[in-house]
Amino acid sequence: MLKYFLRRLVMLGPVLFLVLVIIFSLARIIPGDPAASLLGPGATNEQIEALRAQLHLDENVVKQFLSYAGGLFVGDMGSSMKTGRPVFDEILSRLPATLELSIVATLMALVIGIPSGVYSAIRANSSFDHVNRTLSLVGVSAPAFLLALILQLIFGIYLGWLPVSGRLSPYLIAEPITGFIILDGIISGNFDVAWSAFLHVLLPASVLAAFLGATVGRFVRTSMLEVLGEDYIRTARAKGLSERLVIFVHALRNSLLPAITIVGLKFAEMLGGAILTETVFAWPGIGRFMFEAIKNRDYPVIQGNTLVFALLFMLTSLIVDLLYGYLDPRIRKRMSR
Amino acid sequence: MSAMEDLVYFLRKNPLVMASGSFLLVLLLSVIFAPLLVNYTPIELDITEKLAPPSRDHLLGTDYFGRDVLSRILYGGRFTLAIGIGVVSAAFLVGVVFGTIAGYFGGIVDTIIMRFVDALLSFPALVLAIALAAALGPSLTNAMLAVAITLSPQFARVARSQALSITVKPYVEAAVCVGVSTRGILFHYVLRNGIGPLLVHASLSLGSAILQTASLGFLGLGAQPPLPEWGADVSLNLQFIRESPWVTLAPGVAILLTVLSFNLIGDALVDWFNPRQRKED
Numbered sequence: 049m050l051k052y053f054l055r056r057l058v059m060l061g062p063v064l065f066l067v068l069v070i071i072f073s074l075a076r077i078i079p080g081d082p083a084a085s086l087l088g089p090g091a092t093n094e095q096i097e098a099l100r101a102q103l104h105l106d107e108n109v110v111k112q113f114l115s116y117a118g119g120l121f122v123g124d125m126g127s128s129m130k131t132g133r134p135v136f137d138e139i140l141s142r143l144p145a146t147l148e149l150s151i152v153a154t155l156m157a158l159v160i161g162i163p164s165g166v167y168s169a170i171r172a173n174s175s176f177d178h179v180n181r182t183l184s185l186v187g188v189s190a191p192a193f194l195l196a197l198i199l200q201l202i203f204g205i206y207l208g209w210l211p212v213s214g215r216l217s218p219y220l221i222a223e224p225i226t227g228f229i230i231l232d233g234i235i236s237g238n239f240d241v242a243w244s245a246f247l248h249v250l251l252p253a254s255v256l257a258a259f260l261g262a263t264v265g266r267f268v269r270t271s272m273l274e275v276l277g278e279d280y281i282r283t284a285r286a287k288g289l290s291e292r293l294v295i296f297v298h299a300l301r302n303s304l305l306p307a308i309t310i311v312g313l314k315f316a317e318m319l320g321g322a323i324l325t326e327t328v329f330a331w332p333g334i335g336r337f338m339f340e341a342i343k344n345r346d347y348p349v350i351q352g353n354t355l356v357f358a359l360l361f362m363l364t365s366l367i368v369d370l371l372y373g374y375l376d377p378r379i380r381k382r383m384s385r
Numbered sequence: 386m387s388a389m390e391d392l393v394y395f396l397r398k399n400p401l402v403m404a405s406g407s408f409l410l411v412l413l414l415s416v417i418f419a420p421l422l423v424n425y426t427p428i429e430l431d432i433t434e435k436l437a438p439p440s441r442d443h444l445l446g447t448d449y450f451g452r453d454v455l456s457r458i459l460y461g462g463r464f465t466l467a468i469g470i471g472v473v474s475a476a477f478l479v480g481v482v483f484g485t486i487a488g489y490f491g492g493i494v495d496t497i498i499m500r501f502v503d504a505l506l507s508f509p510a511l512v513l514a515i516a517l518a519a520a521l522g523p524s525l526t527n528a529m530l531a532v533a534i535t536l537s538p539q540f541a542r543v544a545r546s547q548a549l550s551i552t553v554k555p556y557v558e559a560a561v562c563v564g565v566s567t568r569g570i571l572f573h574y575v576l577r578n579g580i581g582p583l584l585v586h587a588s589l590s591l592g593s594a595i596l597q598t599a600s601l602g603f604l605g606l607g608a609q610p611p612l613p614e615w616g617a618d619v620s621l622n623l624q625f626i627r628e629s630p631w632v633t634l635a636p637g638v639a640i641l642l643t644v645l646s647f648n649l650i651g652d653a654l655v656d657w658f659n660p661r662q663r664k665e666d
Contacts, residue, residue: 066504074520182401185652189645191596193603193619194637201630320509324600328623338512342519342604354516358508 056369060362067358071351072116076109087129087345095129102126102348125352130344135352139334143356144227145215146322146333152249153256154315161261162304165268169303170295172273180265187262192321195255196328203251210251213330217244252329260311260318267310272303305376312368316361395657402653405646412643416462425453427460427613436629448622448632458639461613465595465643468529472594473587475533480540481576481583487541488548489575499545502538510535514597518606525598525614528607532597536590543586547579554578585658589651592644599640615640 083099084091107115119125125135164184168177204212215229216222222241225232230249233242275281276299284294319335326335334353341349396403415422425443431451439446445454487498505513517531551557557574565573601607602616610621615636622632 062500063503063507066501067507070504070508071516074516077520182649185648186641186645189592189596189648190641191599191603191616191619191637191644193600194634194641197619197623197626197633197637201626201634205627316509317511320511323511323515324603327604338515339604342515342606345519347519350516350519354508354512357512361509362507 126348156257157260161264169272184262419459423456476536480537484541484544488545592647
């Protein structure tokens with residue numbers, strides 16, 4: 049297991065290197081003087097000079113890259129053009145909000161996606177299956193910002209049930225312990241805060257969960273159908289096991305394994321959707337930070353955020369691979385060899 | 386005419402595909418004949434009529450500048466369809482060229498190209514598209530380019546696996562023996578025989594191409610005003626969502642329906658070309 053883990057880490061090396069090269073090159077594919085065109089027509093000469101210095105545009109490319117990559121290892125992502133504060137700190141302070149949102153969304157997606165996928169597979173080609181498959185395609189096809197707006201209108205404005213922006217009611221103050229406000233509220237015994245934070249997360253998380261849940265449901269259905277056609281399922285049925293036992297003990301476990309992979313892969317894609325969702329719901333995470341950076345043409349922030357999103361993606365796929373190996377004895381055996 | 390019979394059978398088996406196809410056809414016709422269908426141009430201002438609710442004059446109401454929402458959607462649909470086809474063609478071209486080369490030549494060429502593909506796939510697609518579009522500068526062309534780049538690695542993967550399996554076929558070996566040029570082999574043997582899955586993937590990508598470009602438009606990185614682009618129009622009227630939801634929702638729903646139609650067709654095509662799935666129906 050350890051050997052597999054190490055090998056997996058080593059394999060990440062070249063990809064991580066190329067990811068850094070790509071992010072580094074992004075600021076240099078800009079036509080003309082990158083600093084001047086990044087800042088737009090309204091920039092003063094000092095601002096342009098400052099950005100040139102910050103991007104190390106005056107040195108040769110290899111040296112530029114080395115100082116960029118070297119800086120990253122000590123948490124130096126440059127500083128925001130807008131606020132002057134270090135990008136790394138700004139991202140770190142916003143990361144918990146995004147993680148909280150995406151964890152809640154993932155849980156919602158699993159709760160919706162797995163049962164609906166399983167039931168769809170058991171009753172393949174029934175009317176439930178057709179409706180479910182169509183709905184899940186709607187979930188993948190809907191722009192995140194449209195879903196967000198519709199939920200805001202229905203539950204926030206017309207029904208008035210749920211808050212439509214921010215993480216917490218304005219009159220409540222959360223003591224930051226972990227940065228996950230729901231958790232912080234529970235730890236500090238301040239259940240008003242926890243409850244309010246929970247209500248605030250519901251709508252934005254639903255938007256993200258619609259996409260992820262739809263994807264998971266489709267995947268679980270396919271893999272369940274595949275497993276149900278296997279010989280050992282026929283054997284289990286032939287020896288007289290109840291249908292419930294066959295499905296929940298024999299089929300479900302084997303069909304959920306591949307679903308883990310898809311959850312991991314789509315988790316990161318969902319983070320991309322978080323940029324749109326956080327923007328609409330004024331959710332103070334890194335997605336909204338990215339949006340503000342776009343508006344302000346704050347390229348160091350865009351670069352830093354892009355890197356963090358890529359790292360999160362790579363981290364989830366690493367975890368998924370390890371988890372998969374851990375859960376599936378066939379792979380576990382192969383790995384320890 | 387077995388191809389025709391196949392198509393008819395396919396449509397009969399998939400009523401939703403029929404519906405999607407009809408919707409896209411109607412959309413195509415109405416964006417082409419938009420000037421005949423609406424009495425306004427998408428950039429015609431009428432401040433006295435701003436944020437008017439849907440009426441006989443303006444079937445979908447007007448936006449903050451008094452522009453007819455329906456005409457903006459119809460004219461914007463021209464961009465949307467062009468975006469879908471343009472982005473997917475560009476991604477197809479880039480991805481297939483590199484993927485086929487990687488699969489055919491193998492070795493170090495393969496390793497370099499595929500590591501690069503892996504690196505591109507290590508970004509959430511929308512995030513990479515945002516970073517690219519922000520670097521290139523906000524415009525519709527740049528947004529399309531950015532989305533095409535983020536979609537191309539998947540084409541490269543499919544093309545590579547096709548090339549890998551076709552390169553070892555005896556007929557390729559025979560072609561090498563009789564002295565067909567490498568370019569000839571790549572085009573006439575490898576690409577031509579591997580095109581099926583690539584086209585299916587292309588049809589699946591149309592939806593995401595439109596969705597991603599619209600998302601960039603929504604974030605202000607795509608089409609710039611006064612260009613009538615659906616994603617940009619949603620964000621433009623965001624602040625009026627309470628009083629005049631139709632202005633914001635109409636272009637959003639247009640995106641949803643178009644993307645959904647493309648996805649329904651792509652999804653059915655995947656099932657169709659997957660023999661295991663087909664048997665089960």
